Amino acid sequence: MRPLDPRLLRRARDARRYVLLTAALGGLTAALVVAQAMLLARALAPVVEGTAAWGDVAGVIGWLALVVAARALAVGLQERWAHRAANRTIADLRGQVLRHAVALGPRRDGEGPALATLVTRGLDALEPYFVRYLPQLVLAATVTPATLAVVLGLDWIAAATIAFTLPLVPVFMWLVGVATQTYAQRRLVVLQRLGDQVLDLLAGLPTLRAFGRERGPAERVRALGEAHARATMSTLRVAFLSGMVLELLTTLSVALVAVGVGFRLVHGDLDLLTGLTVLVLAPEVFAPVRQVGTHFHASSDGVAAAEQAFDLLERPTPPSGTLAAPDLRTTSVALSGVGVVAPGRGALAPAGLDLDVRPGSVVALAGPNGVGKTTAALVVLGLLTPDQGRVVLQPAGAPPVDLADVDRTSWWAQTAWVPQRPTLLPGSLAAAVAADREVAPDARARAARLTGLDEVVAAREDGWSHVLGHGGAGLSLGERQRVALTRALLGDEQLVVLDEPSAHLDHDGAAVVHRVVDELRRQGRTVLLVAHRRELLATADVVVTVGASATEPAREEGRDD
C-alpha cells in the first residue's frame, strides 16, 4: 500500500484540500510541540535545581497554558474537517465508480456482488484512513524532523542516538507495509470466501429445513469459523511482529536517550534545562511514526478498497462510436455471424447468429435456455460487443453503419428494453410508467388495460400515486414486469426489446404479451421478442432460432479475461 496514493489526490478534490489543511495544521503542531517541551523544561529545571521559586516561573507556566490550549485547538480543528473530507471523498469516489461501472456494460463474470461490497462497505473504510492515518502521516513529516532538529541543536549525542534508530523506522514501516499489504489482501479474500460460505448456508436455511437437513451444516459453520480464526491468527502473528520491532526500537531508543542524558548530567557535561528538554522531546520524535503504525491496520482496508476502485476506474469502457444513430423507423438492424463467449462455460452462446430486424416487424428469438437469446438481445442493444461477427445498421437509401461506430446515447434514445427483471426506481407507479414523459391519463389507462397493470393499480388504495420502494419493493416480479411493459407501450422508442416478457406473469401472461405485441405493431414499432414458449412465438412475423456452440472458441477470439 502506498501511504498516499497520488490517484486519490488526482481523483478527489476534497482529498486535495484536506491534505493541504492537514499539512498546515501539521506545521503548526510541530512548532507547538517544540514550544511545549522548552517551556516545560524552563518551568521545571530551575525549581528542581533550587534556583527559582513559584514567582520566577509563573510567567513561563502562563505561556505553557497558552501552548496547551493551542494544541487542543489544532487537534479539534483537524478532527472537525477530517470527517467532512472523508465523507465527501467517499461519496465522490462512489459516484465515479458507479458511473464507470454502468459505462462498462452488463457484468457477466459474476463480480457483481464483490463490486457492490466495494462500493458500499469497501469505500466506507476510507474514513479511518482520512480521519486517523493521514494526519499522523503528515505529523510524521513535520513533528518528527522539527523535534529531531531541536534535539540536535541541544545535545548531539542524544540526537545521534535517535538518528541511529530513526532510519530503521521507515525500514520497518516498509516491512509492516509489505507484510500487511499481502496479508490484508489475502485476508480480504479469505474473509470474503468464508463469510460468503456462511451466508450461503444461512440463505439456504429454509431450503435445508424443508429437507430436514438443517442440523448438519452447523458443524460446518463452526469449522469454517475456526479455520478463519486460525488463518487470520497465523497472519497476524507475522503482521504484528514487525509492529513489535518498531515499537521496541522506538521505546528503547527513548530509554537510551534518557540513560545517556542522565550519565552526562552526572559528569556535568550537560545542564538540567537541556536534559529535560531532550527528555520531553525524545518521545515526541517517535510519537507520530508510532501512530502511523497503529492506524495502519484500520486504514489499510480502506486504501485497498480505494485501489480496487482506481483499478476499476482505469479499466477502459467499451468504445462508444461517434456517429449519430440513423433513424430506426427506416433502418434495418442486421446481425451477421454474431458469437459471444459465454463466461466460464467454454462455449459460444449465441454462435453464428444471423438476424435481420426490419422496421415495423416483430422478430422472435427462440431456442432452449442457455443458448444466448438474452445475450443476443444485449448485443442488439449495444450493451455487449460481440466476440465474433458484427451488427450493421442499414438505413434506407444510405450507406450501412456498424453499430460499434454509433454513439450509444443516440442509439439508446431510439430503443426500449424490458428485461426479465425490470429495474424500478423509487417513486409513484405513475412516475414509473411515465419515465419522465408527459403521459395522458387515458393513454395510460389504455396501456395499463393491455398489460393487466390496471388490476395492480386498482388493488392499491392510492392507485397510481402508490409509491414504490427501492428495487420495486411492494410489487411482485410479475407486477414489475407489467409496469415495465406499460412503460414500453407509452414510450416512443422505435425498437422495443422484450426479454421473456411473460416469465413471471400469471396464466394470462401469454395473452398480455399478445396484446402488447399487437399494440406495438399497430404503433408501427419494431419488436425483438425473446421467448421460449410456443404460444408467444406465434405473435412474431419471423422466428429465429438461436444456437450455441459447445466448442471452445480459439483463444485469441475470446475476451482477455
Next chain:
Amino acid sequence: MTEPFRTRVRRDPLVRAIALLGVRWPRVALAVLTGAGALGSAVALAAVSAWLIARASQMPPVLHLSVAAVAVRTFGISRGLLRYLERLVSHDLALRGMAHLRTEVYRRLADGRTAPLVALRRGDLLGTVGADVDAVGDVVVRGLLPAAVAGVVGLGSAVLVGVLLPAAGAWLALCLLLAGIVAPWWAVRAARRTERRARAARTEVDALTLTALEGGAELAVAGQVDPLLDTLARREREVARAVDAGARPAAVAAATGTAAMGLAVLGSLVLGIPATAAGALTPVELAVVVLTPLAAFEGAALLPAAAVQVLRSHHAAARILDLLDAAAEPVRAASVPTAPGATPSGASGTGAQTLRARRLACAWPGSPPVVRGLDLDIAPGRRIALVGPSGAGKTTVLLTLAGLLPPAAGSVTLDGRDVGALTRAEAASGVAMTAEDAHVFDTTVLENLRVARGDVTPDEAAATLDAVGLGPWLARLPEGLDTVLGPDARRLSGGERRRVLVARALLAPAPLLLLDEPTEHLDDVDGAVLRGLLDGSLTPGRGVLVVTHRLAGLERASEVILLDRTGSVRARGTHDELLASPAADAYRAAWQTEVHQETR
C-alpha cells in the same frame, strides 16, 4: 441450549450477545494483564527517566543511578514485547468469539421458526447479519479491553503520583477522567448524532448504489443513469450534512483529550512547585510528579474510539438478538394436536404416509390468509395440482403444509400427527418441500442435489438430471457434476435453475413431495416435466402436490383444486370433471386458450 434463555428478563442486548461469544475469561484476564503491562511500562519509563535525570543533575555517585538506568532500559524493552502479546491474545479472543457467535446464530436460526428466516432472505438482509457478527466480536478488542487496560494503568499512575503528592495524584485522576470519560462521552454523542441523522440517507445511498449496479445497463438504455446518480449525490449530501453535524462533538472530544493531558502537566506544576518550596516534595520528586502525566494519557486517548465501538457493537447486538428472538418464539401456541378421526398410534416413520389438511387457512404471520378452508389428502400414488393466481401465497401454502409455518386455522397432520409438532427430521422423512425461491448453494451440482439426501450417487444424480431434461445441459458443463454453480445460481438460467430444483426434490427420500411452480419459467414447451410429475412417470409410487398456474398436463392429475382470487376453493375434481363442471368457466376458458395456442 440448556439455559432458560427465553424466560430470562430482557437484558442489555450487548451483554446477551457477549454471552454468545463464548468468551474464555482467563484469556481476557491475560489480555488485560499484558495490555496493562505494556502501557504501564511506558508510564514507568517516563517516571523513572524523570527521576534519573533530576537525580543525576544533583551529581550523585554514578552507582546510585545504576538501578534506575537498568530499569529504564527494561521498561523500554518490556513495552514492545507485552504489547505484542496483548495484541495476539486479544485478537485470538475476538476471532474465536466471532466464530462462536456465527455458529450460535446458525444453530438458533436452524432450530427456530421459518418465517423470520424467509423474511431475512427476501429482505436481502443476510449481509447485514455477517457484518453485525463482526461488529459484536470487535467489542472485545476495540471496546472492552482498551477500557479495562486504561482503567488499570490510569489508576496506577494516579496512585504513583499521589504517593508523592496526594493533591497532584487527585488532580491527575481528575484529568484522566476528563480524557477517559468526558471525551468518550462527546465522541459517543458525535457518533449518535451522525448515526441518527445519516441512517436514512445512508440506507438510501446503499439501495441506490445496488440499483445502479444491478440495473445499470437497463437504466443506461432508458437514459435514467444521470437522474439516478443525481439522486444519489443529493442523498450523499444529506449524509455529509449529518456527518458535519456529528463532527463538532467529535472535535470537542479530540480537543478534550489533548487538553486533559496539558491540564494535568500544568496542574502538577502549579501544585508541585509550591509544595517543593514548602519542603513537602523533594526537587527530584517534583520532576516525577510533573513528567509522569506526559505518558499517562496514552490509554485514555484510546477510549473515545473504544466508546464508539461499544455503541456500534450495541446496535449490532440488538439487531442480531431481535432476529434470534424472533426465530426463537414458540412455534405454535396451543393448536389442535391431532385431526379428528386420526390415529396417533398409527404414526410410523416409513411405509404409506398421508399428509392431511383439514379446513386449513394459510397466512404469513401478521398478514391476512391467502388460502382458506382447504381440505387435502396427499398419499403415495396421489398426484394433486393446486391451481391459482400466483404471488407470495403459494410459498406460504407449501410452508404450512410442510410444517414450517403454523396454520392460521385448521390442521395439517402427517399420519395423524400434527406436522408442526414433529421434529424437522421426522417431518422431512415424510414430506419434502421445494419452494419457488428455494436456494441453490454456492457449491457443485452434485452437492446441491445431495441437499435432499446425503448419499446421492453420481449415477443417480446424472439419471435424475436427465429425467428432468437437463441431460444436454449436464453434458455441456466443463466439470460435469463437479461444476460449481456459483453464488445465487448465477451460472444457471431461470429454467435450468427450476429443473435442478425439481431434480433435487425427486431425490429426496420422502414419499410425499410438495413442489412450487416447477414449470413457470421453464422452456418446458410441451409440459413434459409437469406432465411427468402429475402422471407419475417421474414420481412412481409417490404422492405429489404441485402448485401451478399452467394447465398443461393436468389431465393426468388425480385431482385438480382450483383456487379463486380470495384463496377459497372454487372447484375441485379431475380435469375432465372440471371441464364438465359449470362452476369452472375460467378453468375451461384458460384451458382452451392454452391448448389452442400450444397447438397453433
